[in-house]
Amino acid sequence: QVQLVQSGAEVKKPGASVKVSCKASGYTFTSYFMHWVRQAPGQGLEWMGIINPSGGSTSYAQKFQGRVTMTRDTSTNTVYMELSSLRSEDTAIYYCARDGSVGMTTTLVYWGQGTLVTVSS
Amino acid sequence: EIVMTQSPATLSVSPGERATLSCRASQTVSSNLAWYQQKPGQAPRLLIYGASTRATGIPARFSGSGSGTEFTLTVSSLQSEDFAVYYCQHYNNWPPEGTFGQGTKVEIK
Numbered sequence: 707q708v709q710l711v712q713s714g715a716e717v718k719k720p721g722a723s724v725k726v727s728c729k730a731s732g733y734t735f736t737s738y739f740m741h742w743v744r745q746a747p748g749q750g751l752e753w754m755g756i757i758n759p760s761g762g763s764t765s766y767a768q769k770f771q772g773r774v775t776m777t778r779d780t781s782t783n784t785v786y787m788e789l790s791s792l793r794s795e796d797t798a799i800y801y802c803a804r805d806g807s808v809g810m811t812t813t814l815v816y817w818g819q820g821t822l823v824t825v826s827s
Numbered sequence: 828e829i830v831m832t833q834s835p836a837t838l839s840v841s842p843g844e845r846a847t848l849s850c851r852a853s854q855t856v857s858s859n860l861a862w863y864q865q866k867p868g869q870a871p872r873l874l875i876y877g878a879s880t881r882a883t884g885i886p887a888r889f890s891g892s893g894s895g896t897e898f899t900l901t902v903s904s905l906q907s908e909d910f911a912v913y914y915c916q917h918y919n920n921w922p923p924e925g926t927f928g929q930g931t932k933v934e935i936k
Contacts, residue, residue: 753925776902
C-alpha cells in the first residue's frame, strides 16, 4: 500500500531555513509527481509546488519562488522541501501528497501525516 | 493566477439533510476541479476529481457537478461523519497548478 512518512516537527527561528522530508513506499517512486501543501493554524490549504521524482524537475507557486527548493533522492525514495528565510507566517503543517496520475499533475490522492513547522524567536 | 472562491464559508445542516457547496473560478478551468474533505487533525481526503467523478471508496451520497467557472459539491443526506471542512482545488498539468479555495465548513445545525 502507498505510504508517505514525513519527518518530525521542527522549531526554527526567524530567518532560518527548514528542510522537511517525505519517504515514499508501496509504489514506483519515479512514476508519480509529488506535491507540497501547507496549512497554517486554523487556516486553509495552500499549494506550494511540485517535483517530478523521475528527473527532478520542479514547479513552484509564485508566492514561494525564490524561497522554496524541492529535491529528491531516488536511492531512498525520499523527497525534500526546504523553505528559507522563515518568518512567523510560515508556521504551519507541511504535507507531501502524491499525485493520482502517472507522469502528470492532477489530484492529490495520497497524503503524508504532515510536519508541523513552528517559527518563533 | 486563477483564484478559487468557495461559498458559503460555513454551512449549518441537520443530519439527513442535503448540503450544497459552491466553488467559483476566476477564469475557466474546464473540468480540472477536485473536492477534498478534511476532518480535524487529519490530512485531506480526495472526494471528487474531474469535477464529477468520485474517487475510489467515496460513497454515492457525494456528487460533483459543473464546468468552466462554476462548480457544486452536493452531499445528498448528511451523515455524522460528513461534518468537516471541504475544499475545492483547480489543478492543471502544464504549467503545474494546484490552487485551493478557502474552504467551506459544514457544521451540525
